[in-house]
Amino acid sequence: MKNDLVKLARKYGTPLFILDHAKIRENFRAFKKSLPTVQAYYAVKANSNQEIIKTLFNEGASFDVASYNEFIQVHDQIQNYRKKDKEFFIWDKIIFSNTIKDKDTLRKIKKYKPLMTYDNADEIKKIKKYCPTAGLVLRLKVPDTGSQVEMSSKFGAEPGDAMALIDAAFDCGLTVEGLSFHVGSQCTNFDNFTNALQITSQIFNECRKKGYATKIVDMGGGFPVPYDSYAPKIEQLAHVINSETKRLFPDDVELIAEPGRFMVATAATLVSEIIGKARRDGKLFYHINDGVYHTFSGIVYDHWIPNFSAFKRGKTEVCAVVGPTCDSFDKISVSEQLPGNLEIGDLLVTENIGAYSIASSTKFNGFDGARILHINK
Numbered sequence: 308m309k310n311d312l313v314k315l316a317r318k319y320g321t322p323l324f325i326l327d328h329a330k331i332r333e334n335f336r337a338f339k340k341s342l343p344t345v346q347a348y349y350a351v352k353a354n355s356n357q358e359i360i361k362t363l364f365n366e367g368a369s370f371d372v373a374s375y376n377e378f379i380q381v382h383d384q385i386q387n388y389r390k391k392d393k394e395f396f397i398w399d400k401i402i403f404s405n406t407i408k409d410k411d412t413l414r415k416i417k418k419y420k421p422l423m424t425y426d427n428a429d430e431i432k433k434i435k436k437y438c439p440t441a442g443l444v445l446r447l448k449v450p451d452t453g454s455q456v457e458m459s460s461k462f463g464a465e466p467g468d469a470m471a472l473i474d475a476a477f478d479c480g481l482t483v484e485g486l487s488f489h490v491g492s493q494c495t496n497f498d499n500f501t502n503a504l505q506i507t508s509q510i511f512n513e514c515r516k517k518g519y520a521t522k523i524v525d526m527g528g529g530f531p532v533p534y535d536s537y538a539p540k541i542e543q544l545a546h547v548i549n550s551e552t553k554r555l556f557p558d559d560v561e562l563i564a565e566p567g568r569f570m571v572a573t574a575a576t577l578v579s580e581i582i583g584k585a586r587r588d589g590k591l592f593y594h595i596n597d598g599v600y601h602t603f604s605g606i607v608y609d610h611w612i613p614n615f616s617a618f619k620r621g622k623t624e625v626c627a628v629v630g631p632t633c634d635s636f637d638k639i640s641v642s643e644q645l646p647g648n649l650e651i652g653d654l655l656v657t658e659n660i661g662a663y664s665i666a667s668s669t670k671f672n673g674f675d676g677a678r679i680l681h682i683n684k
Contacts, residue, residue, distance in 0.1 A: 309618055309656070312578050315680065316654055321580040322597040322677035324665055328362045329683035330574035335366045338530070338566055341545035344552070348402055350528055350567025351377045353662045358681050359571060360384065369400035371565040375412045378403070378421075397421065398442075402525070404487070404565055406430065406446050406462050413437035424487055424525075426464040428475055435479050442484040443476055444525055445469060447510070449488040449503035462489065469510045470517075477519065485523025485561070486511055492568060492609070494529035495539055497547050504548070508555035515557075523561045524552070530569040534612070534659055541569070568662040575661030577602055577677060581653045582631060591626045591647055595655060598630015598637045600671040602657075602664045606639065609663035613640050615655045621646030628655070632672040 316323050338347050348371040349363045357380060360370070364384045372378045378401065385396050403416070403423035410433060420440040425431060426448075434441055448463030464472055473483045486507050490499035507524055514521035526548070531538050552562055579602075583594030597603060605611035615628055626645045630637035645655075668676040 312576065312656060313618060313654065316578040316580070319678055319680055321578055321654065322595075322602060323578045324602060324660075324677040324679045325576045325578070326356070326359070326661065326679060326681050327574050327576075327683055328358070328681060331359060331362050331570060332366055334570050334573065335363060335368060337541060338569060341541045342548060342562075342564070344549070344562055345526070346561070346563045348400070348404075348525075348563055348565045349570055350404075350565045351380065352666065353567030354571045354575075354664070354666050355380060356665065356679065357383075358684065362684065363570065369402075369563070371402050371404045371567070373403070373405040375415050378416065394420070402444070402563070402565075404446075404525075404527075408433070408438075410437045413441075417441075422484065422523075425476070426462060426472075428472060431472070431476050431479060431481065435481060439480065442482055444485045444487045444523055445472055445476075445483055446487045446489070447503075447507060449490060449499070449506055466506050466510060470513060473510075473514060473519065483514070483519065483521065485521055485525060486514075487523075487525030487527060489527030489565075490529040492529055493531055493534075495531050497539070497544060499529070500526070500544065500548060501551055504551045504555055511556065511560070522559065523563060524556060526562065526564040528565045528567055528569075530564070530566045532568050532572040532659065532662070534572070572662035573659050575659075575664070577657040577660050577664075579655050579657065579677075581649055581651055581655065584649070584651055587627075590641075591624060593626055593628050593645065593649060593655075594631065595628060595639075596631050596674075597677055598632055598639060598674075600630065600632055600634070600637060601668045601674065601676045602660065603630065603639050604667040604669070605660070605663040608667050611663065613643075614657055614659070615640070615643050615645060616658075617646050617649055618654055618656070619646055619649055621648035623647065631674055634672070 348369040350371040370381045397419045406424045406426040417438045422442045424444045424446045426446045488503045579595040579597045623644045624647045627641040628639045
């Protein structure tokens, strides 16, 4: 494998972001096998590369989008569909899961009769005015303790306010089709899921008692990725979810989820190159041609912990690995165990870097991001 990476790096240059579509398909199928009653909506924000969308589309995935541009990326896959089939796909396989939409986006998507989330009264008024064709899903605030990225501080209605917000939507002529929650990204605390499902079921059943045709339960994302041997497997979480949903909800409930990280994190490998080497206050610094403003942006925005391995063997020491920009903030890691005999031109490998990496990469300081190489398409 390492020999193959070296060959690819020499052929295409570095930094090289190698995206394995066979792994994306494998992850999608593993999710479906573990959670057969759950419709998987890929969270495009995790990695919005068009080829990823195409691969998952061909696998039969649905899609979670947050903006009009993400919607159009998915829409491009169905542009040759007949009008009726296109309308059905948008209604059945796309959800706008951003609880706050700007009015221009709402105007643009009105004709598609989209499914979308909300979590406050002002959003109801805005949707009614600019996109009254929408079907609504109320997002609830649920526990997200211990997740890598917590969500509840920015999104979700308090469960105690839920029925008032559902009533308000129906009162102004909109339809609330379901409920949603998000337990936080990379959730390894399964209690978050069980508590969220319990909270959601109480409100779901209350809706049914009031005669509302509530049918959707959207479990959001948070499905853990095996970044290391300590991360729980999807099969373990699936057992909890399958048991709880069967216990808590009626047979006609429509279960959906929004996995993003789970689909793409393990599908990418980055090969970077050492462009500088120096000792600073006694510590060895390796400067590479990628950094936190580029493929390693997940360190900043996603609390991601980087990993590095070298092709060359040698006595290891605690090193710093830093990016190419002139900003001192551009430190990828200051505590990597790497051989001390690496030289300028040597390569480093980073695994499991497919999610929240190139998606938030910039061109800061004039540096281009990594070249993307698709394999096994």
